[in-house]
Amino acid sequence: MSYDIRVLEPADWDRWFSTLELAFGGIAETAEVRELDRAVTEYARSIGVWDGDRVIGTAGAFSFQLTVPGGSLVPTAGVTMVGVSPVHRRRGVLTAMMRRQLDDVRALGEPLAVLTASEPAIYGRFGYGVASQKLSAEVETARVALSVPPGTDDVRLRLAAPADVLDECEALYARLVPGRPGMIARLPGWERRMVADPAEDREGASPLQCVVAERAGETVGFARYRIKPVWRPGSVPEGEVRLDDLEALDPAAYAALWRFLFGIDLTSRIVAGDRPVDDAFQHLVSDARRCGLRLRDGLYLRPVEVGAALEARTYAAEVDVVLAVEDTFCPWNTGRWRLSGDAKGASCERTTDPAELALSVREIGSAYLGGCSLDSLAAAGRVRELREGALVRASAAFASVRAPWLPHGF
Incomplete structure (x- = not known):
């Protein structure tokens, strides 16, 4: 390959990111998402492949810390923004970027590299294996009962604008990170991504909402979600609760949040797209068959x-x-x-x-x-x-x- 691989300069970010968008079908991100991506870009860890004055390949990495069994946080390269121009595929561009990137990761002393794959078949040849899965669910709340543990009634819930309670939600998330392998300690600036809410991406659902669980004045859990109204003929409501995130410190707070979601008016379904495979709600419901459970690949990991x-x-x-x-x-x-x-x-x-x-x-x-x-x-x-x-x-x-x-x- 005779192309030039360079470290990304801030002045080239727009062209670099546009190449990435083209590799993923050519649909431009919203201005809000684009600026969030720009803000967290680590330029020294991002590379572009150039053919003359054109960017034809992109790849980047984040300086993450990943929880491993035992609870330690291990320096880890979070591989991201990988794309190749459609007219430059199968010319060794991706292989050259993976070679450069893994050499750089090794030089930095990071023992692990991780990524999420747009196409699972791509990354096995570079040594990445599927290290975790994620569970999706479509819970028929009108036909599934919820059994909650003692202490659930002692949890107080309050609604809040997601941005207003972001700091306390992030602090709770940070407490949970060491307790489960595969979780990532979020870098500064990443908290804004958790509440990004472009209207163009809602697909008919409401703006992002947040419910906070408290006990004795302490935040013990939260859930972020959207409501998508659905009406059957005859004005029968069958709306969806689209769950983005739910975290809790104990079983009672966890159950209180799920009970709240089950009881939202004018809805009959909870759609959750990214939960751990051992998520405890599966043991609270009366009928797991009516929860539409499905598994798919999650995190890919490579020992460097x-x-x-x-x-x-x-x-x-x-x-x-x-x-x-x-x-x-x-x-x-x-x-x-x-x-x-x-x-x-x-x-x-x-x-x-x-x-x-x-x-x-x-x-x-x-x-x-x-x-x-x-x-x-x-x-x-x-x-x-x-x-x-x-x-x-x-x-x-x-x-x-x-x-x-x-x-x-x-």
């Missing part, structure tokens, strides 16, 4: 430095295993690694000892947050057991009590 990545998390059971790792795109990871760890910590170092499990870096990425078991990957032929018993022990060690979840895209 295998040893540092595996040392950064803890393990649910004691583990001592030699992994034969294959990584064709980042060959510095290829080889045998001895992973030793437990709930207190871990070490992962190169070794010449015989391998007990063989897998690629992509499978490590899938299993890393505990949402996908090594045993399941082995059943698909993607992990090979070389020493009897190693698979069961390692699979148990990589597990997570809570399912990993990415609450929002980037």
